[in-house]
Amino acid sequence: MRGLMQERPLLISSFLSFAAIYHKDREIVTRTIEGPIHRYTYADCERRARKLANALKGLGLQFGDVVGTLAWNTYRHLEIWYGVSGQGMVCHTINPRLFPNQIAYIANHAEDKAIFVDLTFVPLVEKLLPHLGNVKHFVIMTDRAHMPATSIPDAICYEELVEGASDDFTWPEFDENTASSLCYTSGTTGNPKGVLYSHRSTALHSMVANGKDALGMGSTDAVLPVVPMFHANAWSIPYGAPMSGAKIVMPGAAMDGASIYELLETEGVTMTAAVPTVWLMLLQYLEKDGGRTLSTLKRVVIGGSAAPRSMIETFETRFGVSVCHAWGMTEMSPLGTLGSLKAGMEKLPLEERLDIQCKQGRAVFCVEMKITDDDGNELPRDGKAFGHLMVRGPWIAGAYLKGDGGNILDQDGFFDTGDVATLDPEGFMQITDRAKDVIKSGGEWISSIDLENAAVGHPDVAEAAVIGIFHPKWDERPLLIVVRKAGKEIGKEEMLTFLAGKIAKWWMPDDVVFVDELPHTATGKLLKTKLREDFKDYKLPTIVAAE
Ligand code: AMP
Numbered sequence: 416m417r418g419l420m421q422e423r424p425l426l427i428s429s430f431l432s433f434a435a436i437y438h439k440d441r442e443i444v445t446r447t448i449e450g451p452i453h454r455y456t457y458a459d460c461e462r463r464a465r466k467l468a469n470a471l472k473g474l475g476l477q478f479g480d481v482v483g484t485l486a487w488n489t490y491r492h493l494e495i496w497y498g499v500s501g502q503g504m505v506c507h508t509i510n511p512r513l514f515p516n517q518i519a520y521i522a523n524h525a526e527d528k529a530i531f532v533d534l535t536f537v538p539l540v541e542k543l544l545p546h547l548g549n550v551k552h553f554v555i556m557t558d559r560a561h562m563p564a565t566s567i568p569d570a571i572c573y574e575e576l577v578e579g580a581s582d583d584f585t586w587p588e589f590d591e592n593t594a595s596s597l598c599y600t601s602g603t604t605g606n607p608k609g610v611l612y613s614h615r616s617t618a619l620h621s622m623v624a625n626g627k628d629a630l631g632m633g634s635t636d637a638v639l640p641v642v643p644m645f646h647a648n649a650w651s652i653p654y655g656a657p658m659s660g661a662k663i664v665m666p667g668a669a670m671d672g673a674s675i676y677e678l679l680e681t682e683g684v685t686m687t688a689a690v691p692t693v694w695l696m697l698l699q700y701l702e703k704d705g706g707r708t709l710s711t712l713k714r715v716v717i718g719g720s721a722a723p724r725s726m727i728e729t730f731e732t733r734f735g736v737s738v739c740h741a742w743g744m745t746e747m748s749p750l751g752t753l754g755s756l757k758a759g760m761e762k763l764p765l766e767e768r769l770d771i772q773c774k775q776g777r778a779v780f781c782v783e784m785k786i787t788d789d790d791g792n793e794l795p796r797d798g799k800a801f802g803h804l805m806v807r808g809p810w811i812a813g814a815y816l817k818g819d820g821g822n823i824l825d826q827d828g829f830f831d832t833g834d835v836a837t838l839d840p841e842g843f844m845q846i847t848d849r850a851k852d853v854i855k856s857g858g859e860w861i862s863s864i865d866l867e868n869a870a871v872g873h874p875d876v877a878e879a880a881v882i883g884i885f886h887p888k889w890d891e892r893p894l895l896i897v898v899r900k901a902g903k904e905i906g907k908e909e910m911l912t913f914l915a916g917k918i919a920k921w922w923m924p925d926d927v928v929f930v931d932e933l934p935h936t937a938t939g940k941l942l943k944t945k946l947r948e949d950f951k952d953y954k955l956p957t958i959v960a961a962e
Contacts, residue, residue, distance in 0.1 A: 425618035427595050428501035428586035430657045435461035438634060438660030444682055445490045446667035446674065448534045449561050453490060457657060460494060462582050467498030470580035474552050476528055478503040478589075481597065483527035483550075485511045485518075485536040488644050488665040491556045491573060493653055495531050496644070500595040500614070501586050507597040508645040511536050512937035513607065519546035521599045521607055525816070531556055531573070534563065535668055541566050591615040597816065598647060600745050601937045609816030610745050612648070620748040620810035621654040623779050628755035630686065630716060631739075634660035637682055637711075641666055641675060641689035642719070646938050647749035650688055650718070650741070661686075672700025676707065683711045688741075690719035690939040694726055695878070699900075701734075709734045716741050716753070720940050721846060721864045724773050725872045732765070742775035742846060744832060748810040751784070751832075752776035752844050773868070774845040775836075783807040783829075786838055791825060798839030801847045801860070805829035835860070852943050854883035854891050861893055861922050863943075869917045870895055873910065875903035880933050880941045881924065884955050892955055895924035896946065898933055925955040 434441070439458035447453050476482065482499045484506065486492040499506040507525050509518055518539070522530065529552035532540050537555060540547070544567065553567045558574040595614045599607035625632050630652065632638055638661045640652035648654070656663045664682045666675060670689075675697050678684065694717060701707045715730055718741035727738040743749035754776030760768065778784050786794045786802035794800040807829045814823060824830055835847040847853060847862040854861040863881040870879035878898040883891030899905055907927040914923060934942040934949075 424588060424591035424614065426501075426586070426588065426591060426614045427617055427654070428497065430618075430621065430654055431457070431461045431464060431497045431501070432586060434657035434660060438657070441634070441660050441662050443490050443493065443663045443665070444678075445488075445665040446669055446678065447489060448487060448667055449557060455490065457660075460490060461497070463577055464494045464497040464501060465582045465584040465586075466577045466580040467494050468502045468584050468586075469582070470576045471498060471502070471504065471529070473580060474529065476504060476552075479505070479594070480528045481505045481507050481525050483507045483509050483522055483525065483530040484532075484645070485509050485540065486531060486533040486556060486644070487535070487668045488640055488649065488653075489533070489556070489667055490665060492531075492533075492644050493663070493665070494577070496596070496653060502584075503587060503589050503593055505594045505597050505611070508648075510599070510601060510643075510645045510937045511539060513599075513601065515539065515543055516546075517607055519543050521609070522547055523549060524606075525597055525599075525609060528552070529554065532567075533557075533668070534561065537563055537565055537567070544568075591618070596648070598645070598745050606819075608819045610812050611816050612748060612810075616748060616810040617648075617651075617654060619781065620750065621651045621658060623781055624651040624750050625655040625659050626779070628777075629750065629753050629779050630655060630688070631714060631755075632656060632659040632661045632686065636685045637662040637664055639664040639666065639675070639678055639682070639684045639687040641670060641687060641693050646719070647743065647745045650716070650743070650749060652688060670696070672696040672698075676700055679712055680710060685711055686714045686716070687712065688716035688718070691717055691722050691726060692720075692935070692939045694722075694730075698726065698729055699877075709736055712736050714739060718742055718775075719938060721775070721868055722773070723868045723871045724769055727772050728765075728769055738772060740772055740774070740776055742844065746812040746830060746832075747782070747806065747808075750779060751782050751806060752778050754843070757841060771841075771843060774839070774843040776844065777842040778844070781808045781810070784838065784844065785829065786836055796838040796840060796842075798837050798843075798845075801835055801837045803850065804832045804834040804836040804844070804846075806832055849943075852882070854881070854893050856883075856886075856889045856891055856893070856921070858890075859921075863893070866893060866895065866914075866918060866922060866924065867941075869914055870897060870910065872917070873905065873913045875900050875905040876910075877901075878933055880943070880946055882943055882946050882950060884925070884950065884953055886925070886955060886958060892925040892957065893922065894950060894953065894955065895927045896933065896950075897927060897929050898931065899929060925957045 434457035554571040730736045740754035743751040794802040866881040886892040934945040
């Protein structure tokens with residue numbers, strides 16, 4: 416028997432039209448690429464998204480066409496998200512930090528018909544023009560006064576495009592399974608692969624992401640998504656904020672400690688989200704002047720890479736800001752787990768609480784998780800056994816765009832995340848490593864993430880990476896690569912002494928080297944493939960000694 420409830424489609428346009436009615440005066444504040452702070456309301460944003468929707472039709476674009484963006488987090492980018500997806504086109508956020516040849520590859524692979532470009536990325540597009548022959552329109556996201564002299568043919572000025580269009584537009588209704596947006600994985604090997612979200616998957620994901628134990632956004636919040644809109648949907652904040660009526664504060668291109676701090680304080684931000692590198696910069700900025708406080712911030716969501724224990728502790732004990740450690744991936748829209756404490760855990764002594772908060776958190780409703788051995792057998796949820804982390808759910812990719820990578824699901828429909836993890840009896844998941852980064856020593860696995868986190872706990876260490884180096888007896892042994900904080904002198908012996916007692920004895924790195932900087936991926940993760948390449952001929956002193 417079928418239920419008798421209204422079968423209304425879940426559509427992205429409804430998030431913004433809801434906000435335009437029920438939170439119409441709530442602000443969207445942007446540090447613009449041109450410089451000044453811009454502010455307007457949800458009602459303004461929705462009206463301009465309708466104008467843009469008309470303008471796109473005027474350019475000859477149709478339902479199902481793919482529209483690319485090379486853009487920072489700004490109100491204009493938000494208008495594009497809604498103006499494009501809201502009328503059934505597909506909004507393709509391109510990560511401008513990818514290599515230029517990868518950007519050209521994905522714009523062509525996605526068949527982008529138009530690309531919206533922030534001023535910052537105009538030179539990049541100019542360089543790529545010979546490879547972007549199928550893109551019919553380039554729109555530069557600025558006003559007439561700031562339009563650059565450019566070799567982009569027939570470059571359109573965003574403000575003229577929007578303001579020249581009528582706002583007489585009704586958001587259309589269509590099947591909720593229609594594609595809404597597209598984001599490519601920032602694959603470190605091979606070509607990036609396209610993850611194609613739907614209106615339904617996005618709506619379900621955003622509703623759950625707004626929950627109290629997840630991002631926890633409400634109408635009294637002011638949220639600052641530092642995580643870029645081109646990185647896995649900015650973790651759904653630009654979708655969830657209008658649903659909840661939260662004020663949005665967009666950082667534009669400025670992600671340095673001083674700029675972020677200024678926005679946090681002047682705009683009364685209560686919740687913010689980004690990868691650990693951003694918080695490293697903010698905390699270093701705050702450290703420079705002991706007197707700075709975070710007067711309105713209550714919650715910081717940290718994900719994308721493991722949040723170091725010292726970072727979680729500093730936010731909580733020095734600034735009174737609670738940290739929610741989150742894990743997910745582009746293929747998961749992206750949220751999978753969040754580390755909100757369960758009843759009673761908040762009363763635990765600090766060290767025990769931190770043990771829990773260093774884990775990547777519990778699955779949110781709708782995300783099923785299991786860990787398996789190499790043969791696909793499920794492993795116990797005892798917090799000790801670790802295996803391949805497999806996931807299933809309504810906002811998790813079932814296939815990549817155009818079938819790239821073939822069948823990506825196991826026989827039960829689970830997707831292999833490529834992460835190795837433990838699951839504990841309380842449901843908390845802890846990432847041990849990426850399957851390809853884990854160090855295999857004497858048949859056992861060493862977590863490079865755990866070693867890195869322990870190393871950055873030293874006050875003189877700015878950043879650390881651990882990779883496996885060939886060892887004739889053990890197969891691989893860990894090499895610790897450290898970036899010192901400016902003006903600090905820490906050496907190998909002091910580093911190893913610091914680690915003693917914090918990690919298992921047999922995990923102790925065989926050597927420590929110091930470098931000026933570490934390579935990162937386009938989404939701010941350590942680029943281990945490059946490190947392995949750089950250190951491929953490295954001989955550990957433990958081998959040299961044995962020879
Ligand atoms: P991306 O699709 O670029 O967001 O990358 C997803 C991958 O980032 C995951 O599969 C993990 O390997 C890694 N990742 C995301 N969040 C965390 C976290 N909190 N701790 C450790 N690794 C993480």
